Amino acid sequence: KTGSINVGYWKDPYLDYFVRLPKERKAPEISRGYYARVQGVGRLLKAFLQKTECNCQIINLGAGMDTLFWKLKDENLLPIKYFEVDFPSIVTRKIHNIKSKPPLSKPIMESHSGESLLMDAHSLDSSRYAIVGADLRELPKLEEKLKKCNMDPDLPTLLLAECVLIYMTQDHSANLLKWVAGMFQAAMFINYEQVNMSDRFGQIMVENLQSRKCSLVGVDDCRSLDSQKERFLQNGWETANAIDMMKAYNCLPKDDVRRIEALEFLDEKELLEQLMQHYCLCWATKDSSNLGEDMLWQGSP
Numbered sequence: 250k251t252g253s254i255n256v257g258y259w260k261d262p263y264l265d266y267f268v269r270l271p272k273e274r275k276a277p278e279i280s281r282g283y284y285a286r287v288q289g290v291g292r293l294l295k296a297f298l299q300k301t302e303c304n305c306q307i308i309n310l311g312a313g314m315d316t317l318f319w320k321l322k323d324e325n326l327l328p329i330k331y332f333e334v335d336f337p338s339i340v341t342r343k344i345h346n347i348k349s350k351p352p353l354s355k356p357i358m359e360s361h362s363g364e365s366l367l368m369d370a371h372s373l374d375s376s377r378y379a380i381v382g383a384d385l386r387e388l389p390k391l392e393e394k395l396k397k398c399n400m401d402p403d404l405p406t407l408l409l410a411e412c413v414l415i416y417m418t419q420d421h422s423a424n425l426l427k428w429v430a431g432m433f434q435a436a437m438f439i440n441y442e443q444v445n446m447s448d449r450f451g452q453i454m455v456e457n458l459q460s461r462k463c464s465l466v467g468v469d470d471c472r473s474l475d476s477q478k479e480r481f482l483q484n485g486w487e488t489a490n491a492i493d494m495m496k497a498y499n500c501l502p503k504d505d506v507r508r509i510e511a512l513e514f515l516d517e518k519e520l521l522e523q524l525m526q527h528y529c530l531c532w533a534t535k536d537s538s539n540l541g542e543d544m545l546w547q548g549s550p
């Protein structure tokens with residue numbers, strides 16, 4: 250994301266504290282893809298926050314160095330509690346950055362109230378923000394750790410997974426989706442990741458990622474928009490929607506598109522389209538969090 254921020258696609262004053270800025274520019278089609286992703290996820294997320302009036306919790310699964318907590322704090326849109334989950338080694342690195350950089354630690358302190366804040370090398374639990382070191386494939390331990398940080402099954406809950414489920418086997422991600430559907434009264438799940446991976450372009454993407462030692466054990470669920478929806482409907486979710494990122498891009502406000510398209514010249518429109526057709530935004534709901542496609546993607550071409 251950092252390369253695209255440098256060129257001015259969008260602002261994220263916090264990412265810099267976690268990730269070293271790359272010297273080289275990203276290809277414009279990649280930056281436009283990132284832009285559509287950030288805007289698309291943001292649109293679903295804000296609809297959920299608005300609908301629940303922020304009386305909800307967010308659980309960011311496989312959050313990595315994501316900075317959403319700080320951006321929501323700046324926009325006065327913090328949920329009752331925001332959780333992040335990732336492997337303990339990633340969590341330790343993230344906490345080290347938070348502890349050593351006041352622009353990251355201050356907002357956590359400011360939003361904290363009540364008992365003393367827990368922050369050591371491996372865990373962080375404040376009243377509004379917690380980072381949990383856990384493996385998403387080990388559900389009993391995950392549940393125990395989240396509950397210890399006051400996760401509330403009765404609160405409307407938004408689960409977010411960006412480029413995470415593809416790294417888990419079909420069985421492991423199905424178990425995770427089933428666990429979430431069974432755990433919360435009202436929930437929405439936003440999943441952003443690859444799609445259409447069985448066509449020629451998709452196969453090349455898989456080969457490229459595998460050559461970088463990324464093991465895509467969940468790629469079978471990324472065959473099509475239908476397979477992305479099915480995994481939710483088969484695991485306890487009531488509604489599921491999926492759009493490819495070309496559709497998300499085409500639904501961006503015209504002024505936004507004019508602005509970002511003026512930032513860099515794009516030679517290969519076809520490559521942009523192919524790339525965008527191989528990532529998708531999928532959202533599933535259960536109970537009252539019924540956010541249909543019509544409401545969120547009005548004006549689509």
Ligand SMILES: C[S@@+](CC[C@H](N)C(=O)[O-])C[C@H]1O[C@@H](n2cnc3c(N)ncnc32)[C@H](O)[C@@H]1O
Binds near residue numbers: 312336384386
């Ligand atoms: C490609 S990164 C995406 C990070 C972040 N969601 C983003 O979009 O910037 C995938 C993340 O998922 C985490 N992850 C993958 N499998 C996991 C598992 N079984 N348990 C916990 N975290 C996992 C990785 O450690 C990594 O941080």
